[in-house]
Amino acid sequence: MDHTAALVSLATSVPPHQFHQKQILEAARSILSARYEQFETLASLFANTGIRNRYGVKPIEWYLEPRGWPERTNAFLEGAEALFINVAQAALARADLAACDIDTVVTVCSTGIATPTLEARLAGKMGFRADVSRVPVFGLGCAGGVSGLSIAGRLAQARPGTNVLLVVLELCTLAVRHDELTKANIVAASLFGDGAAALVLRAGDGGATRIEAVGEKLWAETLDIMGWSVDPEGFGVIFQRTIPDFVAGHLGPAVAEILARMELAASDIDRFVCHPGGSKVITALERALSLDQGTLAHEREIIADYGNMSAPTVLFVLERAVAQGLPRRSLLTALGPGFTASCVALRHAA
Structure with a gap:
C-alpha cells in the first residue's frame, strides 16, 4: 500500500473588500506623498507589478487612518477567523468530510498573532473534536504555502488513514504603515493582499x-x-x-x-x-x-x-x-x- 500523502481537496477564499490597483495608488499617495518626496518617483511600482485587483479584510477607508497593535490585532482576529471558517468549510465540503473527521489541523500564518491560535479559537464553531492535533506555524512568510504543504503531508504520512486539514491564511494588508517613509514600504503597499487556501490530505487509501x-x-x-x-x-x-x-x-x-x-x-x-x-x-x-x-x-x-x-x-x-x-x-x-x-x-x- 502507498502511504504517501494524497491531496483530497483544495479550496481558496478571499475577504469581501476588493480594491483596484489604481485605487490603492491614490490611497497611498494621499497618505505618503506630502511627507515623502520620493513617492512620485516610486509610484510607477504600482503599474509595474502586474496587479489589477486585491482584496482586504477591511474597507479601504480603514487603511487611511494610522493604526497601532491593538487595532491591527482586533482586525486580524475578526478577519482571520471569518476567512478560516470560510475556506476550511469549503475544503471539507469538497472532501465530503465534516470537521469532526479531521485528526490534525495545520495552520500557517505570519501576518498576525493569536494565542490561543486560530484553530483553537474556532474549534467550537468549526466542530473539531476535542482530541484534534493542532500544529500552528508562524514565520514562514511567502514560503508558507509550500512549506505548510510539506509539513501537512509528512503528518498525514506518519498516520495513514487520518485526515489532515491545512489552512494557509495571510492578512498582509493589516501591516500597512503610515510612518515608514521607505522604498520597502512603497513596494509592500504596491504588492500585498489578503487571502487563504485550505487542503485536506490523507495517506494510505489511494488518491490521484x-x-x-x-x-x-x-x-x-x-x-x-x-x-x-x-x-x-x-x-x-x-x-x-x-x-x-x-x-x-x-x-x-x-x-x-x-x-x-x-x-x-x-x-x-x-x-x-x-x-x-x-x-x-x-x-x-x-x-x-x-x-x-x-x-x-x-x-x-x-x-x-x-x-x-x-x-x-x-x-x-x-x-x-x-x-x-x-x-x-x-x-x-x-x-x-x-x-x-x-x-x-x-x-x-x-
Missing part, C-alpha cells in the same frame, strides 16, 4: 495527486532579504535586497540541488507551480528555471487577480493548475524569509 517528495534550501547570511521588524505600531516590512535579482542568480542551482536530493532532474518536471511575488519575480523565475517566457501563465493570472497574498498565493496557482489538469509531475516552489526555497513534488495519476 500525491506528495512524492519535499525539500528546502536555507541560504546563510540572508536574514536581511525579507521579514518583519516589530515596533510599537506593528509589523514593518523588511526588503533589503532586490528579490528578482536573487531569484535569477540563485534559484536555479538551488532547485537543481533539491531535485537531486529527490532523485529527480529538471527534465522530470512537467509543470512548475511557483509563488508569484510580482511580475518581475515571475520573469526571474522563468529565467532561473530555464522556462520559455510566458510559461508561468497561471502565476501571472493570480498576481493580476489577487496580488501577492504571501503564503497562500502558490496554492491559488495550484488550484488553477488542478482545474486545467495536472500533468504527471509538478514541482511547487516558493521563496520566503530565512532566506529559504521550499519545494514539493506532486505526482499525478491520470
Whole structure:
C-alpha cells in the first residue's frame, strides 16, 4: 500500500473588500506623498507589478487612518477567523468530510498573532473534536504555502488513514504603515493582499495527486532579504535586497540541488507551480528555471487577480493548475524569509 500523502481537496477564499490597483495608488499617495518626496518617483511600482485587483479584510477607508497593535490585532482576529471558517468549510465540503473527521489541523500564518491560535479559537464553531492535533506555524512568510504543504503531508504520512486539514491564511494588508517613509514600504503597499487556501490530505487509501517528495534550501547570511521588524505600531516590512535579482542568480542551482536530493532532474518536471511575488519575480523565475517566457501563465493570472497574498498565493496557482489538469509531475516552489526555497513534488495519476 502507498502511504504517501494524497491531496483530497483544495479550496481558496478571499475577504469581501476588493480594491483596484489604481485605487490603492491614490490611497497611498494621499497618505505618503506630502511627507515623502520620493513617492512620485516610486509610484510607477504600482503599474509595474502586474496587479489589477486585491482584496482586504477591511474597507479601504480603514487603511487611511494610522493604526497601532491593538487595532491591527482586533482586525486580524475578526478577519482571520471569518476567512478560516470560510475556506476550511469549503475544503471539507469538497472532501465530503465534516470537521469532526479531521485528526490534525495545520495552520500557517505570519501576518498576525493569536494565542490561543486560530484553530483553537474556532474549534467550537468549526466542530473539531476535542482530541484534534493542532500544529500552528508562524514565520514562514511567502514560503508558507509550500512549506505548510510539506509539513501537512509528512503528518498525514506518519498516520495513514487520518485526515489532515491545512489552512494557509495571510492578512498582509493589516501591516500597512503610515510612518515608514521607505522604498520597502512603497513596494509592500504596491504588492500585498489578503487571502487563504485550505487542503485536506490523507495517506494510505489511494488518491490521484500525491506528495512524492519535499525539500528546502536555507541560504546563510540572508536574514536581511525579507521579514518583519516589530515596533510599537506593528509589523514593518523588511526588503533589503532586490528579490528578482536573487531569484535569477540563485534559484536555479538551488532547485537543481533539491531535485537531486529527490532523485529527480529538471527534465522530470512537467509543470512548475511557483509563488508569484510580482511580475518581475515571475520573469526571474522563468529565467532561473530555464522556462520559455510566458510559461508561468497561471502565476501571472493570480498576481493580476489577487496580488501577492504571501503564503497562500502558490496554492491559488495550484488550484488553477488542478482545474486545467495536472500533468504527471509538478514541482511547487516558493521563496520566503530565512532566506529559504521550499519545494514539493506532486505526482499525478491520470
